Amino acid sequence: MCKRYRLKLYVTGDTPRSHIAIANLYRLCEQELPSQYKITVIDVLQSPQLAEAEHILVTPTLIKEFPNPVQRIVGDLSDTKTVLWGLSIGVKPQKP
Numbered sequence: 745m746c747k748r749y750r751l752k753l754y755v756t757g758d759t760p761r762s763h764i765a766i767a768n769l770y771r772l773c774e775q776e777l778p779s780q781y782k783i784t785v786i787d788v789l790q791s792p793q794l795a796e797a798e799h800i801l802v803t804p805t806l807i808k809e810f811p812n813p814v815q816r817i818v819g820d821l822s823d824t825k826t827v828l829w830g831l832s833i834g835v836k837p838q839k840p
Contacts, residue, residue, distance in 0.1 A: 748780055752809060753783060754786050756787070757787060765820045808832075
């Protein structure tokens with residue numbers, strides 16, 4: 745039985761940085777987790793109460809809610825190795 749990843753991506757408005765983070769997340773999930781994920785994108789400008797409840801201070805912020813442990817990844821999600829590690833589906837990235 746496969747895990748179903750539940751992910752929330754907090755972004756700020758209709759900006760290039762938001763678009764990059766969204767595209768990177770969908771690309772990575774399609775490559776690494778086909779049919780095993782659910783993504784909810786939340787714009788903090790439209791839903792500030794949700795961002796406040798999650799203590800979102802910086803965007804983009806990705807929260808992996810399931811499977812445990814809950815993880816947070818901040819940034820545009822362009823560092824694939826770090827994102828995979830944060831989602832617990834890859835090995836820990838090595839420092840150069």
